[in-house]
Amino acid sequence: MILLDRPVWASLTTHHATLSQGDDLARRYLPQVNLFASARDDAGEALERLARLVEPGGRAFILQVPTIRVPPGLVELKRARGVQxxxxxxxxxxxxxxxxxxxxxxxxxxxxxxxxxxxxxxxxxxxxxxxxxxxxxxxxxxxxxxxxxxxxxxxxxxxxxxxxxxxxxxxxxxxxxxxxxxxxxxxxxxxxxxxxxxxxxxxxxxxxxxxxxxxxxxxxxxxxx
The missing domain is CATH 3.40.630.30 (Gcn5-related N-acetyltransferase (GNAT))
Known part of the structure; x- marks a missing residue:
């Protein structure tokens, strides 16, 4: 995997591991640090783990080069295109x-x-x-x-x-x-x-x-x- 394609995941599993919560399939930043989260990949199990990290009433921001797949149980509030x-x-x-x-x-x-x-x-x-x-x-x-x-x-x-x-x-x-x-x-x-x-x-x-x-x-x- 090219790290720049999933910069949130790359950060959460390296330099920012101490600022994160989750496991080897999905991680997110601690609630007071940031709203970004990421699955390791777009496989079903990883997406399910990602959904579990989003608390009821909360939000998660996803940013990656591959097209985002919405995990089961979550809905998309907003989607936009950016450049890296x-x-x-x-x-x-x-x-x-x-x-x-x-x-x-x-x-x-x-x-x-x-x-x-x-x-x-x-x-x-x-x-x-x-x-x-x-x-x-x-x-x-x-x-x-x-x-x-x-x-x-x-x-x-x-x-x-x-x-x-x-x-x-x-x-x-x-x-x-x-x-x-x-x-x-x-x-x-x-x-x-x-x-x-x-x-x-x-x-x-x-x-x-x-x-x-x-x-x-x-x-x-x-x-x-």
Missing amino acids: MVAREPLAAPPEQDGIVALGEADAPEMLALATLTQPGPFLPQTHRMGRFVGIRIDGRLAAMAGERFRFPGHTEVSGVCTHPDHRGRGLARRLSRHVAAAIAARGDTAFLHAWADNAAAIALYRSLGFTLRAEVDVAVLAHR
């Missing part, structure tokens, strides 16, 4: 480093508030535990951030890229995305990321940073009937 992009060459750090600060546990409430406002993807109270995050503060407030999400041997995803509406149009997302991708390359990993297939502006930004399209991905939100 990979930095084929290591990215250099941005020339402007001033103002970029590391974010940690003490910043978690502000990070959650910014992500809740801007909706870069599922972001919960402990999502910041998935990897390194950085941000830019303006007048003491967190104006923009970016960080890491899925990670497995040789690859780390750039994610959580968002800017407060009051500070858009200033290139903050570009600076932070490049900073995170450069840090990933510096430790020897290949940076990759995901964007909605219809988000032309984001795809153009990432292309300008050196990311190239690898594959389309299927994304679904599942819940109990």
Whole structure:
């Protein structure tokens, strides 16, 4: 199996195993960390195990290159197409480093508030535990951030890229995305990321940073009937 085809599974069974629950057929992130889950493959038993991990009233986000099969007992609340992009060459750090600060546990409430406002993807109270995050503060407030999400041997995803509406149009997302991708390359990993297939502006930004399209991905939100 190509790990990038099932990046959630690859992460849950390697670098993020301690942030997950499940078994060798299906796993999901701990409820306060993220909503993503994955089966090992699309065989019947693995899908049944995946369905058991979705609590009544809860949801699971699935992201993979193969077309998603909905497990018995679950229903599809939403489905969309995305793209997976990979930095084929290591990215250099941005020339402007001033103002970029590391974010940690003490910043978690502000990070959650910014992500809740801007909706870069599922972001919960402990999502910041998935990897390194950085941000830019303006007048003491967190104006923009970016960080890491899925990670497995040789690859780390750039994610959580968002800017407060009051500070858009200033290139903050570009600076932070490049900073995170450069840090990933510096430790020897290949940076990759995901964007909605219809988000032309984001795809153009990432292309300008050196990311190239690898594959389309299927994304679904599942819940109990």
